Amino acid sequence: MADIKTFYLPDLGEGLPDATVVEWHVKEGDSIKLDAPLCSMETAKAVVDVPSPYTGKVTKLYGAPGDIIETGAALADFVPDPNAKQRAESQETGHHHGPKKSVGSPAPDDSQKVVASDEGGEVKTGGKDREDEGTVVGAMVSGSHVHVEQAASIGGVKAVPAVRALAKKLKVDLARVRPSGADGVVTLQDVKNAAANGSAPLPSPAGRGAGGEGAAGAQRYASPEPSSAHRAPSPEGRREEQRTAVSLAGKPVRTAPPSVQASGQPEQLKGVRRNMARVMAEAHANVVPTTLVDDADLHAWIGKQDITARLVRAIVAACKAVPALNAWFDGKNLSRTLHPHVDIGIAVDTDDGLFVPALRNADMLDGHGVRAAIKRLRTQVEDRSIPSSELSGYTISLSNFGMFAGRYATPVVVPPTVAIIGAGKLSHDVVAVMGGIEVHRRMPISLTFDHRAATGGEAARFLKALLDDMAQPH
Structure with missing residues (x-):
């Protein structure tokens, strides 16, 4: 019997519990070399290429594009080439072999060993029929569950978030891409091919009609609407009924009772949103x-200034004045760590979810340095090339939601940090001054802090230091 080796999904980040299959670079029966790309997996932080742990033949792949696989679950089976050099278990590569076992725990009963099946369920096999061994990077969670879930269907197109991000970057219209994945899923290669041959470009703004529908919308209105009796069923197998504000009897349509199935489809959260x-x-x-x-009163500002850079500078000044909020708090051990440096987590909103890259050593940067660093981080977030190490370890956070809308907020403090600053939308307000009133440009500031780690007085002094710095002329 062939010597089958099972490779378990390694921890692709800092304790991430699962990852989504984006694309397999091999198929069952293919031969692969050690460290060659096996598949691309989307984590909460990036799309990561997982290398092969063996030189040999791939006999089984667990999961299809769009499936969520838990860290530590079976990812692929191999028959190693006995004539090829394999990575020795004792070789210093930073890898650990085999599924994680608890120290001092009794040996598992091989007859009850649970192995994930390619249908997403569990099948029990005897321990003598297969050897479970793989290359696991870093710490991992023990488990053997593969969750089979379809790629999210949005606008009738099935694709995982990483594919949608690539299509947006390459200006490819996913609705016009021919899918090659299982169950009609658009893959990364489909998007790359469409971008290369120009078969699915996004419609130009000039080509869009009223309502942004463009040529497709014009063609739709030029063709008669088929009757409900001849209308083709939707991909979900349900007839698409024409929605109107009144019923056939001419009365206002009422909301469907709870017993009626909703027309929308639930979407499993994946990647960043998960x-x-x-x-x-x-x-x-x-x-x-x-x-x-x-x-923050900006009335004294002289000339044009970079608002974000000024916010960063003001946060740094406040951190120096009140270090208690530039800290980490351990709620279990009731301990805190005050940081001499200032690494600011900058909240970046994307279609896939919220990213918080770290602006490192903000206390050492001038205005130009802040702007260049933020531009680099935003670009890396948009093309999903940002290293996972840049998405953690910040000492305090900033959410500049005012660039969209909103004045005040209660932004969420994410442990182990102690505080987050929210910057609202700039406004021109009537302000009472000695001898009358004036119109000043002002920025609403919200400071949310963990009251377990800091007192109200510390937070108030921190906020005052921030406002005082923002009020400086330059």
């Missing part, structure tokens, strides 16, 4: 948030 849901839930459960709000 991680965001976990992080927000953890923060809500573990932080005692308190928010202070005030307005």
Whole structure:
């Protein structure tokens, strides 16, 4: 019997619990060399190429594009080439072999060993029929579950977030791309091919009609609408019924009762949004948030200035004045770590979810350095090339939501940080001054802090230091 080796999904980030299959670079039956790309996996932070742990033949792939696989679950089976040099278990590569086992725990019963099946369920096999061994990078969670889920269907197109991000970057219209993946899923290669041959370009703004529908919309209105009796069924197998504001009897349409199935389809959260849901839930459960709000008066500013750079400078000044908020707090051990440096987590909103890259050593940067660093981080976030190390380890956070809308907010403090600053939308306000009134340009500032780690007085002094720096002429 062939010597089958099972490769388990390694920890592709800092304790990430799962990852989504984006694309397989091989198929079952293919031969592969050691460290050659096996597949691309989307984590909460990036799209990562997973290298092959063996030189040999791939006998089984667990999961299809769009499937979520838990860290530590089976990813692929191999029959290593006995004539090829393989990586020795004792070789210093930073890898650990085999699924994680608890120290001092009894040996598992091989007859009850659970192995993930390619259908996403569990099949029990005897331990003598296969040897479970793989290359696991870093710490991992023990488990053997493969969750088979379809890629998200948005606008009738099935694709994982990484594919949608690539299509946006390459200006490819996903609706016009011919899918080659299982169950009609658009793959990364489909998007790359469409970009190369120009078969699915996004419509230009000039070609769009009223409402942004463009040529497709014009063609739709030029063709008669088929009757409901001849209308083709939707991909979900349901007839698309024409929606109107009144019923056939001419009465206003009422909301369907709870017993009627909703027309929308549930969408499994993946990648960045999946991680965001976990992080927000953890923060809500573990932080005692308190928010202070005030307005930064910018009336004394001279000339044109970089608002974001000024915000960063003001945060640095406040951190130096009140170090208690530039800290990490350990709620379990009731300990805190005050940081001598200032690394600011900058919240970046994307279609795939929220990223928070770290602006490192903000206390050492001038205005030009801040602007260049933020531009680099934003570009890396948009093309999903940012290293996972740049998405953690910040000492305090900034959410500049005012660039879209909103004055005050209660932004979420994510452990282990202690505070987050929210910058609202600039406004011109009537301000009372000695002898009358004036119109000043002001920026609403919200400071949310973990009250377990800092007092109200410390937070108020921090906010005052920030406002004082923002009020400086330059």
